[in-house]
Amino acid sequence: MSDEHAPTSTGKSRPPRQKRTGLTSTGVRKAASKSARSRSREFALQGLYQHLVGRNEATAIDMFTRDLAGFHKSxxxxxxxxxxxxxKLEADLNALIAPKLDRQLGELSPIEQACMWIGAYELMxxxxxxxxxxxxxxxxxxxxxxxxxxxxYVNGVLNALAPELRAAEVQADKAGKSA
Structure with missing residues (x-):
């Protein structure tokens, strides 16, 4: 008997599970369902990680990243x-993010910091x-x-930053929800 039709604690067999389309077994979106912009953010995140951890130069990161599988779909x-x-705006982005943190900037993981940079950059x-x-x-x-x-944590910081960088849009969005 397969697992899908195994009896439950009540003795009844359960129906087969529905397949979730567009997600991997861990719940992450499959690459095929990602937009070109989403893919570009992923590649940028990987590049920013290289910059933060290895202090690699942007041109070297760019050359390496463009050769990665799937880049053509971004x-x-x-x-x-x-x-x-x-x-280029590393210092400016850090200056925007730092006041919203409950710890020193250097204590952030490189992934969190790169995500916050991407978010702050896109908001601006x-x-x-x-x-x-x-x-x-x-x-x-x-x-x-x-x-x-x-x-x-990334959500909390960017939610605090969004009203500063997109005041009218955030205000209009919140006003529309309360109506």
């Missing part, structure tokens, strides 16, 4: 903006991406690549 322009923009410079989409995408990155509860 939004290369968005990847460029995120990778080069975050590295990618006005075509709604603020909630920015937060959702970055939280998904933190869930997929970060530590157990790192996504919660």
């Amino acid at each position: 939004d290369a322009l968005h990847y460029d903006a995120l990778l080069h923009g975050c590295i 410079y990618c006005q075509d991406v709604p603020w909630r989409v920015v937060l959702n995408e970055v939280i998904e990155l933190a869930k997929e690549f970060g530590g157990t509860d790192g996504h919660k």
Whole structure:
């Protein structure tokens, strides 16, 4: 007898489980279901990790990343903006993030810090991406690549930062929900 039709504690057999499409067995989105922008964020996160941990230069990271499997399916322009923009504006992004932290910047994991950089950068410079989409995408990155509860911390910091960087959009969104 297969596991799917095994009797339950009440003696009745349970129906087979429904397959969840678009997700791996761990609940992470499958690569095939990711948008080009989502993929570009993933590649940018990997590049920013190399920058934070290895202090690698942006051009070396860029050359390496473009040769990775699946890069051709990403939004290369968005990847460029995120990778080069975050590295160029590292000090500015850190200055935005640091006041929202409950610890020193150096105590963040490189994944959390890179996720926060991507989120802060997109909130500031990618006005075509709604603020909630920015937060959702970055939280998904933190869930997929970060530590157990790192996504919660990233969410808290970016939720505190969004009203400063997208005041009108956040205010309009919250007003619409209360109506």
